[in-house]
Amino acid sequence: MAVDVRTVNLGYKNILTLEIYDSLDSTNTFGKQRIRAGCSHGTVVWALEQTAGRGRRDRTWVSNNTSLTFSILWRFPDYSKIPLLPLTVGLGIVQILHTITEDVRVKWPNDLWIGSKKLGGMLGESMMLNGDLWVILGIGINVNRHGEGLDFPHVSLQEAVGERFIRFGVLNLILEGADRGFSMLEEGVSDLNERFRQYGNFIDETIVVIEGEKRWEAVARAVLPDGRLLVESVDGLQSVLPDEVSVRFRH
Numbered sequence: 001m002a003v004d005v006r007t008v009n010l011g012y013k014n015i016l017t018l019e020i021y022d023s024l025d026s027t028n029t030f031g032k033q034r035i036r037a038g039c040s041h042g043t044v045v046w047a048l049e050q051t052a053g054r055g056r057r058d059r060t061w062v063s064n065n066t067s068l069t070f071s072i073l074w075r076f077p078d079y080s081k082i083p084l085l086p087l088t089v090g091l092g093i094v095q096i097l098h099t100i101t102e103d104v105r106v107k108w109p110n111d112l113w114i115g116s117k118k119l120g121g122m123l124g125e126s127m128m129l130n131g132d133l134w135v136i137l138g139i140g141i142n143v144n145r146h147g148e149g150l151d152f153p154h155v156s157l158q159e160a161v162g163e164r165f166i167r168f169g170v171l172n173l174i175l176e177g178a179d180r181g182f183s184m185l186e187e188g189v190s191d192l193n194e195r196f197r198q199y200g201n202f203i204d205e206t207i208v209v210i211e212g213e214k215r216w217e218a219v220a221r222a223v224l225p226d227g228r229l230l231v232e233s234v235d236g237l238q239s240v241l242p243d244e245v246s247v248r249f250r251h
């Protein structure tokens with residue numbers, strides 16, 4: 001439920017307006033309402049507190065008012081490039097977070113990890129309105145939180161670096177990185193695999209691929225130009241799609 005809203009003009013190329021709400025159920029769900037209500041391309045919806053956050057694969061995203069939870073709303077002309085958008089935005093964000101710590105890495109397709117723990121995740125959704133295609137890219141990052149109530153190992157920036165952060169400062173940095181990620185896609189990204197080798201944490205690592213009820217081990221070999229992950233298992237080489245599988249490190 002939106003209690004109060006403040007609007008800040010940002011001046012990035014494709015991230016222009018920041019709307020700040022005290023409390024929302026899910027910024028992705030609310031973002032869709034803002035699109036229907038006629039908001040402009042490059043609007044960001046930030047909830048200081050999110051009460052019913054959604055993660056990938058119908059999971060719940062647990063956060064509190066020490067985390068960042070926001071969604072970027074983009075009108076996106078090229079349907080064929082949509083699967084790549086969360087990947088390039090993830091790369092843009094990790095690149096810029098290296099100004100805080102170079103330990104942040106992208107775990108394919110677009111999770112942010114430090115070491116063997118999750119720092120943040122993204123939930124990309126899309127909708128059509130009056131013939132326009134819109135992307136809602138929801139991002140959750142643990143900034144100062146100390147963990148409770150999560151079913152996998154996670155870490156916050158504060159835990160990683162040993163200092164508290166002002167959430168708005170981190171948000172502004174992340175939005176600059178996300179804007180770079182959007183431009184990367186617009187301009188054409190010919191070296192996706194090299195970028196994942198540089199900023200990712202899994203190429204040549206053994207992973208567990210989870211595909212519905214099926215789980216199998218493979219070595220991650222490369223990120224293909226269309227965003228699929230090339231993996232090698234006992235059955236040979238095959239590619240997997242971000243929307244169809246999730247991957248875990250083998251521990």
Ligand code: BTN
Pocket residue numbers: 025026027028029050052053054055056057059061068069070071111120121122123137138139140
């Ligand atoms: C994942 O790793 O499963 C994705 C998590 C995405 C969480 C963010 S928080 C802001 C936005 N609003 C939501 O309801 N979910 C995303």
